[in-house]
Every structure is written in structure tokens, then in C-alpha cells.
Amino acid sequence: MKKIRTIFPAILIVITAALTWATVSYNLYSPGEINFTPVESDLKYFSESFDESRSLFRKDSAELVKQYKKASRSSFPVPSKSDNDLTVDILYLPSQKKPEKLIIISSGVHGVEGYTGSAVQRMIMEEFITAETLASTGFLFIHSMNPYGFRYNRRVTENNIDMNRNSSADSGLYKTVNEGYPAVSDLINPEGPVNTGSAGNIFFEIRSVLKIIRASMPVLRQAILQGQYQFPKGVYYGGSEPEPQIKSIAPYIKKYSAGYPIVMIIDLHTGYGERGKLHLFPNPVKDLKIRTMMEGDFTSYVENLLNGVTFIPMAFEYGTLDSQTTVGSIKSLHITLLENQGFNYGYKSDKDKSEVQKNFREMYFPSSPAWRTKVISDSRAIMKDVLKRFGEI
Numbered sequence: 599m600k601k602i603r604t605i606f607p608a609i610l611i612v613i614t615a616a617l618t619w620a621t622v623s624y625n626l627y628s629p630g631e632i633n634f635t636p637v638e639s640d641l642k643y644f645s646e647s648f649d650e651s652r653s654l655f656r657k658d659s660a661e662l663v664k665q666y667k668k669a670s671r672s673s674f675p676v677p678s679k680s681d682n683d684l685t686v687d688i689l690y691l692p693s694q695k696k697p698e699k700l701i702i703i704s705s706g707v708h709g710v711e712g713y714t715g716s717a718v719q720r721m722i723m724e725e726f727i728t729a730e731t732l733a734s735t736g737f738l739f740i741h742s743m744n745p746y747g748f749r750y751n752r753r754v755t756e757n758n759i760d761m762n763r764n765s766s767a768d769s770g771l772y773k774t775v776n777e778g779y780p781a782v783s784d785l786i787n788p789e790g791p792v793n794t795g796s797a798g799n800i801f802f803e804i805r806s807v808l809k810i811i812r813a814s815m816p817v818l819r820q821a822i823l824q825g826q827y828q829f830p831k832g833v834y835y836g837g838s839e840p841e842p843q844i845k846s847i848a849p850y851i852k853k854y855s856a857g858y859p860i861v862m863i864i865d866l867h868t869g870y871g872e873r874g875k876l877h878l879f880p881n882p883v884k885d886l887k888i889r890t891m892m893e894g895d896f897t898s899y900v901e902n903l904l905n906g907v908t909f910i911p912m913a914f915e916y917g918t919l920d921s922q923t924t925v926g927s928i929k930s931l932h933i934t935l936l937e938n939q940g941f942n943y944g945y946k947s948d949k950d951k952s953e954v955q956k957n958f959r960e961m962y963f964p965s966s967p968a969w970r971t972k973v974i975s976d977s978r979a980i981m982k983d984v985l986k987r988f989g990e991i
Contacts, residue, residue, distance in 0.1 A: 624803040627929050629920045632874035636967035640974035643717040643724075648742065648749035651716040652687060655741045658723050659689040666732060668692045672850070676745055676843045678756055684745040686843050690854045691727060691737040698734040699988060700858035702851070705740070705866045707761050707896045709747015709754070713963040714916055715866035716741060717970070718977045726981055735988065738854050743843055743896065751959050752941065753934070755841055763825030763836030763892070765844050765899035772838050774893065776826040778817040785809045786821070786935045787832045793946040794936070794953055806928045822931070823892050831942045833935055836894050844899065851903050860991060862910040864984075865897050868962050869930065871917030874969055876976040879913040908991075914980070916973050918964050933957050 645651035659671040669691045676684040693699075703722060705715025719739050727737065742748045746756040754760050766772075785805060788798065798805065810818055825836040855861055871877040897911040919933075920926035937958040945951035964970070 621801060621804065624925060624929070625800060627925055629873040629918070629926065631966060632968050632972060634874065634968040634972045634975075636971045637975075640721075640971045641967055643720045643974060644970055645713065645716065648712070648745060651713065651748070652685070652742065652745075654720060655687055655689075655716060655739075658720055659687070659739070662689065662691060662723060662727060666691055666694060666729075674843075674846050674850075676846075678746060680756070681746065681749070684749065686743055686745060686847065687741040688850055689723070689737075689739040689741070691732060691739075692854075693734050693736040693858075694729060694732045696734045697736060697857045699860040699862070699991070700736045700738060700855055701984075701988070702738045702740065702855075702861065702863040702900065703866070704743060704863065704896065706742035706744050706748045707765075707865060708867060708869075708962070709742075709744035709749075710751050710959060710962045711753070711866070711868045712742045712744070712748035714868045714970075714973055718866055718914070718973065721974050721977060722981060725978065726985065731985065735985075736854070736858060738851070740847065740850075743847070751955065752937070753962065754835070754938075757837065757841065758830060758835055758938075758941070759837040759841055760825060760834050761841060761844070762896055763834060763894040764841055765896045766840065766894050767848075767899070767902065769839070771894050772827050772836065774824075774827050774836075776821060776824045776828075778813070778820040778824075779826045779829070779832075781813045782809060782818050782821045783829065783832065786931065787829065788935065788939050789943055790939075791944045791946045792936055792940045792950050792954055794950045799932075799936070802932050803925070803928050806931070825892065825894060831938075833938045848903055851900055855904055855907070858907065860908045860910070861904055862984075862988060863897050863900050863912065865911075865913045866916075867913055868916045869918055869921065870915050871920075871922050873917050873920050873964075874972050875917045876973070876980060877915040877917060878980070879915055880911060914977070916976075918969070919961050930961065933961050 645654060663669040663671050671689045673685040673687040676686060678684050703719055705719055706712030719741060723739065744755055744761050747754055822834060825834045826832060827836045827838065829835060897913065901909045901911060919930050921930040936954045940951060940954050
């Protein structure tokens with residue numbers, strides 16, 4: 599008995615020390631800087647605001663329209679309760695000889711991710727659009743599908759809707775019930791003003807692990823990946839009907855895709871995966887570890903608009919927070935839910951607001967010149983390969 603009394607406090611000290619170390623490490627977590635030399639000529643493609651990005655896209659588009667016959671640019675407004683200057687901008691560059699293939703390049707489906715998506719679009723427009731490239735391949739650039747999220751640094755729309763869970767012409771999507779979501783809603787949808795120094799936030803990693811143990815990792819993954827349609831203030835909300843721009847973009851896609859037997863879409867995203875790495879995801883993503891695959895994604899919506907064509911969907915995902923790791927994925931979730939909580943319920947202090955919004959933008963649009971340069975470098979390399987392989991089809 600005396601031996602047990604001696605060992606028990608020692609075990610308790612070890613456990614306490616381990617939990618303290620894990621908590622401190624988590625709260626200080628930051629992905630390391632990537633080893634890549636910044637290049638000024640690549641950094642020029644990036645903008646620091648929606649307005650600057652849109653202005654430069656329009657300027658570049660106007661120059662290309664002058665160079666190629668039947669090229670056109672257009673835009674349409676996105677209705678808003680608070681902003682009358684939200685638009686989706688479009689550039690169409692038709693094949694100049696024989697319409698064999700079309701490449702659609704879309705950005706900003708998740709608004710704040712539009713900073714990087716727009717930069718990649720501008721690089722492609724400047725470096726890859728040539729008479730030779732356009733001989734049999736047309737290009738359709740869709741700039742900022744979610745201009746509200748882009749302008750106001752949110753991933754979702756003004757209606758708190760995740761457009762990659764909302765893009766569908768099938769009304770049945772919005773009646774979908776995510777059975778796993780209620781089991782984790784208390785963790786991922788906290789209510790009340792954000793207090794980053796609260797015990798719940800300081801010990802969020804431990805709370806997440808305990809929730810995973812109780813609800814299981816598949817349930818948590820399903821709750822996040824599938825999206826949900828019952829909780830308008832919750833994260834990953836897919837809405838009750840298509841957002842206006844989802845309906846508005848359809849006639850443009852149908853019009854400009856007409857006559858092309860092969861259509862490829864490249865949808866540009868940031869956030870998931872190893873920092874500084876370009877991840878390629880053919881859509882739809884099927885994951886046997888969750889019961890229901892993600893529905894309502896934009897690329898599948900585009901595919902359903904086009905009949906009788908060979909369709910090649912692809913998402914480019916530029917990793918930022920090492921979210922393929924356990925700590926990185928929990929940190930990513932934590933930043934996401936704090937931003938959503940702050941939008942819906944406010945913040946305890948200006949310091950809390952500044953910290954959350956800074957971390958959120960940094961997660962989707964890192965300020966690192968090395969990271970931004972590598973985005974352009976990797977995109978340039980993969981586009982060379984895409985055009986080569988696409989030309990061989």
C-alpha cells in the first residue's frame with residue numbers, strides 16, 4: 599500500500615506534465631517556414647485586397663481580349679444586404695482554330711482563398727495564354743465565385759454558406775441530414791462572444807481528443823467533410839437553396855462550353871495539407887472512411903451542367919498549416935470555428951477579434967513571401983504538365 603501511495607503521485611505528476619506540455623505546444627503551434635527563395639517577379643501576381651485583385655484581373659483580361667478574336671470579358675453582380683459592389687468576373691478566350699478542349703479555371707469559391715486563386719489565374723493568363731496554346735484549347739477564367747467572402751476575409755458567403763456544400767440544382771441536397779453533426783456540434787459551434795483566453799480554447803486540443811474518443815474519428819470527419827443543412831450559424835453550412843451566383847454562373851458555363859467535346863475544370867483552393875505543397879485532388883473525392891461523400895461541390899455542379907462531354911474535374915489545393923497532421927488539423931478546425939463564432943456572436947475584446955481574424959486570414963493566405971513564391975512556382979510547373987498531357991488526349 600505504501601508503494602502504491604508513492605507511485606500514484608509520481609504518475610499524476612507525469613500525466614500533468616505531459617498534458618501541460620501538449621497544451622503549451624498546441625497553443626504555440628505554428629507551421630515552420632518553408633525553404634524556398636522568394637522571387638519578386640512571382641510575388642507581383644498577389645494582391646492584398648479583393649478590390650485590387652479584381653481591378654488587376656479586369657486589366658489583364660482587357661489586354662487579352664484585344665489580342666484574340668472572339669475573346670470576351672463580362673461580370674455579373676452578386677446580391678447583398680450590405681454591399682452593392684460584389685461581382686463575379688469572367689474572361690473567355692476561345693480556341694482560335696478548332697474547338698477541341700476547354701479549360702475552366704475558377705477561384706474564390708471559398709472567398710478568402712481567392713487571394714491565392716486570383717494570383718494563380720493572373721500568372722496563367724500572363725505566361726500561358728499564347729496563340730499556340732489557344733490553337734485548339736479555349737480558356738474560361740471565373741474570378742471570385744464568392745466575392746463577399748473574398749472582400750471581407752470569410753470562407754463563406756454573406757449567408758454563412760459554404761459554397762462547396764451549396765452548389766447544386768437538385769433541391770434534395772438541402773434536405774440532407776448529416777447524422778454525425780449533432781454529436782460534435784457542441785465542440786465546433788460554441789456560442790457567445792469569443793474569448794481566446796478561456797479554458798475551453800486553451801485546452802481545445804484535449805477537448806478535441808476526448809470528443810474523438812467518445813464520438814469516433816469517422817463521425818467527426820463526416821460531420822466536417824459532408825457539410826450540414828440544419829444549422830445556419832454552424833460551420834460547414836450548405837444553405838437551403840443555391841446561392842445567387844451559383845444560378846447566375848450556369849448560363850455562362852453552358853454558353854462558353856458549347857462546341858468543346860472535352861472540358862477540364864481546375865478549381866483553386868488553399869488551406870488543406872502540407873505547408874508549401876500543391877495537392878492535386880480529382881473530384882468528386884470519394885472517401886471510404888466516411889459514410890457519405892461530400893456533396894454540393896462546385897466542380898460537380900459544373901459537370902452536371904454539361905451533357906455529352908468528356909469532363910475532367912480537378913482541385914488544386916495549396917497547403918498552409920500542415921493540416922494533414924493531427925495537431926495541424928485540430929488547429930485548422932479551431933481557427934475556423936473561432937472565426938465563425940466571432941462573426942455570429944462577436945468578441946469579448948478587440949484583441950480577441952484581431953487575433954482570430956489575423957490567424958484566419960493567415961491560414962488561407964499566408965503572408966510568407968517564400969510560400970507565395972512556391973505557389974506560383976508549383977503552379978507554373980504543373981500547368982506545363984497539364985497542357986502537355988491535355989494536348990495528348
